[in-house]
Amino acid sequence: MEFWIELVVSVFLVVGAVFVLIGSLGLAKLPDFYTRLHGPTKATTLGMGCLLAASVILVTYQQGYLSLHELLITLFLLITAPVTAHMLAKTAMHHNLEILDKTSNKALTKRARDRINP
């Protein structure tokens, strides 16, 4: 394998793994539900994207044709992650989960909860 391909793949793998690790740590360590939500939905998604990019490059090089399956997975991840985060946040607000004191605009949660869908 050529060195520069190995290098690019390795960089993507390491960066991706770091993001996934940070996301998982965030899920475990952050103080309230809303902050914890950031970990898996943002950091991990980004990390997964990097890992999949590494896969695209590697497979394309090894098999000799353009492999884009992984891009489809990335696309689905990018579509579903924000929607999932949105739904989870809405549920958390509905359940009146505790919010960190230093959160700004705390008053808006009540309005969001009582809002009636048009």
Add this chain to the structure above:
Amino acid sequence: MNLLWVVLLPLIGTLVPLFTERFGRNICTLSVALLPAWSLILVLMYAVDIFDGQAIRQTIEWIPAIGLDLSFRLDGLSLLFLLLILGIGLLVILYARYYLSAKDSMGHFYAYLILFMSAMVGIVISNNLIQLWMFWELTSISSFLLISFWSHKSEARKGARMALTVTGAGGLALLAGLLLIGNMVDSYDLDTVLASGDLIRSHAAYPVALVLVLLGAFTKSAQFPFHFWLPHAMSAPTPVSAYLHSATMVKAGIFLMARFYPALAGTDLWFMIVSLTGLITLLIGAYVALFKHDLKGLLAYSTISHLGLITLLLGLNSDLAAVAAVFHIINHAIFKASLFMAAGIIDHESGSRDMRKLNGLMKYMPYTATLAIVAALSMAGVPLLNGFLSKEMFFAETLNQSTLGSLSWMIPLLATVGAAFSVAYSLRFIHDVFFNGEPIDLPKTPKEPPRYMKVPVEILVGLCLLVGIFPAYVVGDLLHVASSAVLTHDVPVHSLAIWHGFNIPLFMSFLAMVGGATIYYNRRHLFQFQSQFDEPDAKHIFEGVVQSIVNASERIISALENGSLQRYIFLLLLFTLVMAGLPLLDLVQNTGSRPQIPLDGVTVTGAVLLVLSAIATVIWYRRRFLALIFLSVVGLMVSLIFAKFSAPDLALTQLSVEIVTIILLLLALFFLPQSTQKESTNRRLSGDLLISGLLGCVIGTICFAMLTTPLDTISDFFLANSKTGGGGTNVVNVILVDFRGFDTLGEITVLGIAALGIFKLIAKMRIYMPVRDDDGRAWSNDPHPMMLEMVSQSLLPLAILVSVYIFLRGHNVPGGGFIAGLITAVAIIQQYIAHGVQWIKPRIKIDYQWLIAGGILIATTTGLGSWIFDKPFLSTWFDHFNLPWIGEFELASAMLFDLGVYLTVVGSVMLILANLGKLTTSERFEMKEND
């Protein structure tokens, strides 16, 4: 011409009245009579051969694999019974046309009657034991329908139930007996059985078989102690009684004894059981008949008594007695049918059957009265009538036996006593009804019936006279062939003359006449004597017995299954533990010769996750939502395991099934409390834990032993033939749609039925719909967030595209109709979740029931299509084609079949989930079954 038609024509005729009923009574009657008459003509055409001494046989292959044939045989005995069944049947059809009122459904009545007629015809011409038994049971069922024809009357229902229970139970005994006989001679062929009488009689199981067969015959022919059902069956319309209880149904038992006479008769056991039962029945029937005030009750008991007489004759083990029995079968059928019909006319025209009210009818209906009197005299055994001849023969035979040793003289004596009572009740029938003063407050003034209602009675009474005066000319030949069929050897010399000179039988007849007249003259004393005893009501006793059996069964059932699900599963697991665990004790080594796959980190992690989530499900089972989440982790891990161990099809299926199941469970949880109360005691819990733990160990051991043992399976065949035989490289899919396509067809049918069943169950369900969760929070105001709506909607085409892709590639790489169907269903459910039922309703207008039906139809039609090419059902076809731009591709008929699978799966899943989902919304108030 074909013997099969003799039974098939009436059987087809069962449907005729249902179609012709609307064209009026006359046309209906005519059309009904047509097919049995045709059948009768067929029989008469065969009769010539029969009189030449031949028996006609015909066999049609039915289920050759188990040696079951449709086998028919027409000999003298069958001919005699066929003439009775079809001849009297036709007369009854004519009679019933006038008897039934406008309120009664003529079509139903005739349909039941003809069904019964076909069953009787089937019994008498069957040449196979099992086939005979099948028709035998059919008579029980059709007679149940006939007896309960006036189902609004409680006594009709009870009488019918009693008749069905008694004759049905007898039928089961008969089946056991026939199976025993079949085992003894190693054939169910009647010819073989009749030819191996000596073998049967010397067999160790002969007494058991005999008793079982006789149980069948005695219950059907109302022999003591099973006679009680017959009087209660009199609540049937009179044409039914005239047909069933004179010439056919009750004679079936007699026929059975006569049919098996060559195989079973001739032993002391036969003599003891048959003749004594016959004698007791004869006496009891004759005695009780005298005290019945109901006209039909009297005739019913008289029938019992005459059946006893025939049974007694068959039991005497003498050839001449058998001839006499056959003769009396003919005579009794003729005079009893006419008497029942006359009783029906009297009932019809006067509105009563009570002999205490019916008096002096001679003045009002002289013509009918004359006919009835002649028939009754024949029943009493008066000279110049047919009843006299067979009674003379009967007396002569009772004298010619010596089987009871020095007590043999009692049989002729008791026979004379029975005959005397028979004379007495005949006299009562004549004197009480037609003379003896004036009628007492009858509902209507009696008058002569319509002209044609009398025709059947006239014909039958005419026969009484003809047989009585010219016996040798009229029935001599018929009697001869029928008797020779019973005896299977030469018929002994007998004379059918009226006058045999002064002898003992004549003297006995004379004694019976005088005795009968004396009894009748002094009847007041006898009635008084009889009134001292409580008459037990058979109906109450019978119902009591049935009720106590039901109670006992209920006690046993409630002891075994008390409705506790914990208990059921406990017993089930315990049983499995014992059955699966015990053989393991003998297994010394559970590690087979197959090498084990080395462990790797991913597998271990997966296995640990699987175990932990399974344990977590159990630990938190009372918090239902949490348990469900852990359960979904289990499902996910299972599908990953499938993927790892090269079962991608299973993995895909498991994944989509998992999604559907979780949604289904979530919907169900909506109606349930969110947590469960603690229900079991700790002691019970530890017991359960022990059992499930042990069972887990046992199953684990079995799995390990099986996985490490190399096995030869049929997989190799599928792998080798999938491409060449089924045209696909995805073996799983080729198995589903080709190798085992018939299974799949059955499975999707079951799936469709299950979905329809669930739909039917929940369509009108109104279960409690919680408005708050367990913590008292109301449901969210925003159940369909805009983001979810938009994303789901835009993903729908993509999801459908994926399912089409999965469907099309299914034959060669993982995929196929089943998985594609699930994916489509999930995509549609996603729309329901995101938008709600109200939004979907105007947009997706697919009728899921039609989808299911269409899917099954397509699959079946594809299967049937192979018939066009003279191939077996569900043969597949495939070929490769070339199209410009696209290149080479394959077309297989299996794909069309897969389309059927796809549609059925989509329809079934959607029908269940969409409707269960509807229950959680206000839409449910608009749900209808035809929605």
